[in-house]
Amino acid sequence: MLKVDSIERGIVIDHIAAGKSMKIYKYLNLDEADFTVAMIKNVASKKLGRKDIIKIENVLDIDLNVLGFIDHNITINIIENDKIVKKLNLELPQEVSNVVKCSNPRCITSIEQEIDQRFRLVNREEKLYRCIYCDQAYDPNKQDI
Amino acid sequence: MLKGRHLIDPMDLTVEELESVFKLADEIIENPAEYADVCKGKLLSTCFYEPSTRTRLSFEAAMLRLGGQVLGFSSAESSSAAKGESVRDTMMTIASYADICAMRHPKEGAPKVAALNSPIPVINGGDGGHQHPTQTLTDLLTIRALRGKLTDFTIGICGDLKFGRTVHSLIKALSRYDNIKFILISPEELKIPDYIREEILMKNGLEFQEIERLEDVMNELDILYMTRVQKERFFNEADYVRLKDSYILDKDKMSMAKQDMAVLHPLPRVNEISVEIDNDPRAAYFKQAKYGMYVRMALIMKLLGVEKC
Numbered sequence A: 001m002l003k004v005d006s007i008e009r010g011i012v013i014d015h016i017a018a019g020k021s022m023k024i025y026k027y028l029n030l031d032e033a034d035f036t037v038a039m040i041k042n043v044a045s046k047k048l049g050r051k052d053i054i055k056i057e058n059v060l061d062i063d064l065n066v067l068g069f070i071d072h073n074i075t076i077n078i079i080e081n082d083k084i085v086k087k088l089n090l091e092l093p094q095e096v097s098n099v100v101k102c103s104n105p106r107c108i109t110s111i112e113q114e115i116d117q118r119f120r121l122v123n124r125e126e127k128l129y130r131c132i133y134c135d136q137a138y139d140p141n142k143q144d145i
Numbered sequence B: 001m002l003k004g005r006h007l008i009d010p011m012d013l014t015v016e017e018l019e020s021v022f023k024l025a026d027e028i029i030e031n032p033a034e035y036a037d038v039c040k041g042k043l044l045s046t047c048f049y050e051p052s053t054r055t056r057l058s059f060e061a062a063m064l065r066l067g068g069q070v071l072g073f074s075s076a077e078s079s080s081a082a083k084g085e086s087v088r089d090t091m092m093t094i095a096s097y098a099d100i101c102a103m104r105h106p107k108e109g110a111p112k113v114a115a116l117n118s119p120i121p122v123i124n125g126g127d128g129g130h131q132h133p134t135q136t137l138t139d140l141l142t143i144r145a146l147r148g149k150l151t152d153f154t155i156g157i158c159g160d161l162k163f164g165r166t167v168h169s170l171i172k173a174l175s176r177y178d179n180i181k182f183i184l185i186s187p188e189e190l191k192i193p194d195y196i197r198e199e200i201l202m203k204n205g206l207e208f209q210e211i212e213r214l215e216d217v218m219n220e221l222d223i224l225y226m227t228r229v230q231k232e233r234f235f236n237e238a239d240y241v242r243l244k245d246s247y248i249l250d251k252d253k254m255s256m257a258k259q260d261m262a263v264l265h266p267l268p269r270v271n272e273i274s275v276e277i278d279n280d281p282r283a284a285y286f287k288q289a290k291y292g293m294y295v296r297m298a299l300i301m302k303l304l305g306v307e308k309c
């Protein structure tokens, strides 16, 4: 088995649906990171069969809110001194920016590409997000993240 | 405080804030001369990316009657959008000239984009099939003026209830007032969308009824809000032939109505209201257009934060 060093201090993003780690890497802007990041794909998992994991070393202050929008199954462990000191529960963020696109062809964002694609949470129980410009609902069944 | 705010969605204003706008409109109607100079030295920019003469003239008349001045464009071709300028850049430029902006745009959400980038108040003058808040304010002020209050009445809303944004906004806005009964009159295929029925009417426990023929309910209505049903919207010819006359208001139907019922229409009308009832004292649609100007006068004053001297 591939061995990836366990980290002494940092963040472990676990239970990512297999194959989705690259996208999460992108949404968290980890491609711009100057710290150590390990992306592990297709790890055997009791819960998911296969899963992806991202490990971030020596950094604790990353804004992870967007993960609650992307995938509720993801778990986050904060590691210090080789131990899990905190497990974070993901919440649905109030707003997500540039994660999904508005599907309304009449929306202003369909003709002006430089506008940020922003969706705000309008109903927490139904996990319903709407485009802040045209109020179009985001439908997770029609658009993959 | 409404000073410096934008109006993008009719629900941006609370019932109390709306009431403050309507009270000011009442005072302007009462004493227009006292408001003739309150916006002296102020400039309204009308940024109309698609032509809508009626709405634009209403905004311009409102500003001119307050003693302010207006400038703007009335189609995308005559604006810098034709050269590919973004709404954001146009807005930032306009904001360096004018004190307040009214924007109409064929794309939904464009006035919101403008508002997010604007140091001056932006009023949505209609964005595609999405919102047209000053029409809703007009409708509310008209009902309030005719009935003295925005509670305790039965309103019939007739026509194309599926695609009519005016109707959706009106139902949403009225859902915040007490004891209003809605009678929704339309062909089966043009009934209100599910989200209006479920998220607005049912969720708020409002009394409503959906029927097909106007003549069946004429005598119950305190307000009749007419909109047009286009022939192309019917699914089949048989339904069209069977129902077309049910959505045309004429003398016969008016004879079944209450003596103090009021007929409203967002205008322009085509043939859904017969001209023979224009002289009926219950026909309020041209008065409604006038209230539209007054409510815009009050709104401009509130957003600019100007007061009577």
Ligand SMILES: [Zn+2]
Residues within 6 Å of the ligand: A102, A103, A104, A107, A108, A109, A131, A132, A133, A134, A135, A136, B109
């Ligand atoms: Zn949109």
